[in-house]
Amino acid sequence: MKSAESNKELKRLVGVAAAGLVRDGMVCGIGTGSTVVFFIEELGRRVKEDKLRLTGVPTSFQSKLLCRKYNIPTLEIQDCAELDLAVDGADEVDPDLNAIKGGGAAHTREKVVAAMAREFVLIIDQSKRVERLGTAFPVPVEVIPSALQFVTARLRALGGEPELRMGVRKDGPVITDNGGMVLDVRFDPRTDLRRIDQELHVLPGVVETGLFYDLAKRALVGRADGMTVETLEKRA
Numbered sequence: 001m002k003s004a005e006s007n008k009e010l011k012r013l014v015g016v017a018a019a020g021l022v023r024d025g026m027v028c029g030i031g032t033g034s035t036v037v038f039f040i041e042e043l044g045r046r047v048k049e050d051k052l053r054l055t056g057v058p059t060s061f062q063s064k065l066l067c068r069k070y071n072i073p074t075l076e077i078q079d080c081a082e083l084d085l086a087v088d089g090a091d092e093v094d095p096d097l098n099a100i101k102g103g104g105a106a107h108t109r110e111k112v113v114a115a116m117a118r119e120f121v122l123i124i125d126q127s128k129r130v131e132r133l134g135t136a137f138p139v140p141v142e143v144i145p146s147a148l149q150f151v152t153a154r155l156r157a158l159g160g161e162p163e164l165r166m167g168v169r170k171d172g173p174v175i176t177d178n179g180g181m182v183l184d185v186r187f188d189p190r191t192d193l194r195r196i197d198q199e200l201h202v203l204p205g206v207v208e209t210g211l212f213y214d215l216a217k218r219a220l221v222g223r224a225d226g227m228t229v230e231t232l233e234k235r236a
């Protein structure tokens, strides 16, 4: 199998496996991205064929549209305080199941949903596992537009190299579902990103970072060798 095809197949495998965690009557957070698409598709199949009853809480407009396509009833995030489960993709995952997310600029809503879920499960392929976060993927930081210059300067002072994320087939910056903009920030690989995350959370104008510390307890990982799904549990 060509690598693009096999990557798609791995995403499908983990998406289907994660849908198996959803039980009748659950209220379930639904993440965003190309892996989650397969999770939603499989939930749609179960709603239709197995008469599964669930309520989805989508983290983006994209996921909401897909839920609608597959007849999955939804609730808005602002109507919820607690969820049974949330499932989402990631851009990088370390051995403690901390993650970088936000490749699709949806990390702010995704983090709210992850935090309100009794269990938050990541679905990834093997290529996204790293020893240290920030090795290959920059840290996405959502900011309100009026704070763009201020936050950019502060990120540089913290040792980061911020780059404003630009639209594809749209002139100008990416605008998130919250009306924010995204700075993709590269740091020296030895940087203590947990400390950076704390500093960013007290910076006016920062909406949310794509650093997901201590949220996931489990990850389903698609492995190219044998095309299998491995379950990782958070280390005690």
Ligand SMILES: O=C[C@H](O)[C@H](O)[C@H](O)COP(=O)(O)O
Binding pocket: 031, 032, 033, 034, 035, 036, 088, 089, 090, 091, 100, 101, 102, 103, 104, 105, 106, 107, 110
């Ligand atoms: O903002 C987007 C999300 O954090 C995605 O879950 C993340 O970028 C992973 O997406 P994908 O499954 O397409 O690699």
